[in-house]
Amino acid sequence: MFHTKCPIVDSKRTIPRKIVDLAIEYINQNKMKKMNLIWIEACGCAGNIISLLNGEDPDVIYFLNKMVNMTYNNSLMAQEGEKAFEKFLETLDTEFILVVEGAVSTKDNGLYNVIARYKGRLITGMKAVDMAGKKANYVLAVGSCASYGGPSAARPNPSLSKSVYDFLDREVIRVPGCPSHPQWIIGTIAHIISFGKPTLDQENRPILFYGITIHDRCPRRSYFDKEIFATKLGEKECMFKLGCRGPVTKTECPIRRWNDSINWPIGDNTPCIGCARNGFPDAMEPFIRY
Amino acid sequence: MNHNEYIKLKIYESTETINYLQKIDNFVLCIYEKFYYYELLTYETNKLRQLMKYANNMNSQQDNFKNQKEFTIEELSQYDGSNAKPAYVAVNGIVYDLSIEATWGGGTHFGLYAGKDLTNQFMSCHGNKQEILRNLPKVGILRK
Numbered sequence: 001m002f003h004t005k006c007p008i009v010d011s012k013r014t015i016p017r018k019i020v021d022l023a024i025e026y027i028n029q030n031k032m033k034k035m036n037l038i039w040i041e042a043c044g045c046a047g048n049i050i051s052l053l054n055g056e057d058p059d060v061i062y063f064l065n066k067m068v069n070m071t072y073n074n075s076l077m078a079q080e081g082e083k084a085f086e087k088f089l090e091t092l093d094t095e096f097i098l099v100v101e102g103a104v105s106t107k108d109n110g111l112y113n114v115i116a117r118y119k120g121r122l123i124t125g126m127k128a129v130d131m132a133g134k135k136a137n138y139v140l141a142v143g144s145c146a147s148y149g150g151p152s153a154a155r156p157n158p159s160l161s162k163s164v165y166d167f168l169d170r171e172v173i174r175v176p177g178c179p180s181h182p183q184w185i186i187g188t189i190a191h192i193i194s195f196g197k198p199t200l201d202q203e204n205r206p207i208l209f210y211g212i213t214i215h216d217r218c219p220r221r222s223y224f225d226k227e228i229f230a231t232k233l234g235e236k237e238c239m240f241k242l243g244c245r246g247p248v249t250k251t252e253c254p255i256r257r258w259n260d261s262i263n264w265p266i267g268d269n270t271p272c273i274g275c276a277r278n279g280f281p282d283a284m285e286p287f288i289r290y
Numbered sequence: 291m292n293h294n295e296y297i298k299l300k301i302y303e304s305t306e307t308i309n310y311l312q313k314i315d316n317f318v319l320c321i322y323e324k325f326y327y328y329e330l331l332t333y334e335t336n337k338l339r340q341l342m343k344y345a346n347n348m349n350s351q352q353d354n355f356k357n358q359k360e361f362t363i364e365e366l367s368q369y370d371g372s373n374a375k376p377a378y379v380a381v382n383g384i385v386y387d388l389s390i391e392a393t394w395g396g397g398t399h400f401g402l403y404a405g406k407d408l409t410n411q412f413m414s415c416h417g418n419k420q421e422i423l424r425n426l427p428k429v430g431i432l433r434k
Contacts, residue, residue, distance in 0.1 A: 231373075283401045
């Protein structure tokens with residue numbers, strides 16, 4: 001439909017397509033010099049790599065074929081044992097992106113999170129993050145544990161876990177979420193390989209994905225404004241009185257949604273538990289109250 | 291111009307803008323333009339509401355709290371925000387209503403629960419931002 005009165009209307013429809021095409025073009029240009037990527041799973045639950053495998057548009061196959069050269073990840077790589085760790089060591093001398101999921105367990109020199117055995121020595125997650133963190137071009141802390149400590153560093157924190165952000169004395173891009181959305185991870189990496197570091201907020205999160213609170217884009221926001229609240233789970237009104245953390249959590253869940261954009265917590269009648277926020281889970285409790 | 295007059299001026303300006311936007315919104319034809327002005331109008335209305343709330347609070351701040359409801363700690367603990375009950379919190383002897391404060395979902399806020407005297411906690415986190423309190427509805431005072 002051609003609109004004579006408002007010139008923005010027509011271009012508006014094609015803007016997303018142009019941006020998508022541009023992103024694909026940049027990635028195709030980068031194909032010859034794909035950057036290496038090390039994905040370390042430290043003291044965490046492997047949730048973020050599982051989340052990554054659930055990615056759609058682009059999916060993880062596209063991500064691995066076209067965007068980066070993932071040289072080390074304990075869940076995805078073919079090599080085992082010392083051969084796998086040799087790959088890790090080889091990559092350290094190249095240009096690479098370091099992705100860490102899970103917090104860094106620091107008690108007893110990191111002994112409670114051993115990720116490899118190399119030449120008879122135990123390699124702890126703490127050691128590996130330290131080695132790679134010093135040399136990496138970019139460090140991404142993916143998931144709430146790596147970004148803020150998360151469940152790994154929750155009270156009473158017996159393993160003295162720390163976030164990668166606190167552990168490494170360098171710039172770390174935080175991509176929080178429990179788990180992080182595959183498109184937040186792939187999107188941040190796509191930005192790095194195409195244009196360099198994305199614009200970050202005060203807490204070093206990409207504004208692109210973590211700029212606005214859930215509350216501000218919540219489909220139940222009008223109920224909140226009219227002060228109509230759900231009194232128990234399963235009701236369609238605003239779940240603020242049940243302890244929703246949407247107003248203090250900045251992510252774009254309401255528009256991006258999960259599982260190939262099928263649904264998201266509030267769409268499925270559970271209040272937001274603030275999983276992508278600093279202080280999760282201790283400061284976000286109780287998750288539900290009535 | 292003192293602070294009071296400044297707020298009054300802002301309220302006047304805001305009402306003028308709302309009148310203007312309402313007129314435009316009535317006359318535009320393009321649906322997208324209509325949406326655009328409608329958005330502006332909503333924004334401006336919210337702003338006015340905030341200003342009025344602020345102005346009302348400024349007046350009530352000068353009120354004598356002796357006429358207001360007095361709460362004991364036990365009474366206060368009834369208003370803990372659970373089961374859709376109101377969420378009241380005392381800071382510096384004044385009881386505030388946080389029932390619809392967005393950061394206090396379910397009467398809880400970063401591990402703190404409503405229905406208590408949270409003066410120390412407030413001071414340690416927002417001690418330098420007393421203006422937060424100014425915008426909150428007050429419901430009474432805490433009996434010592």
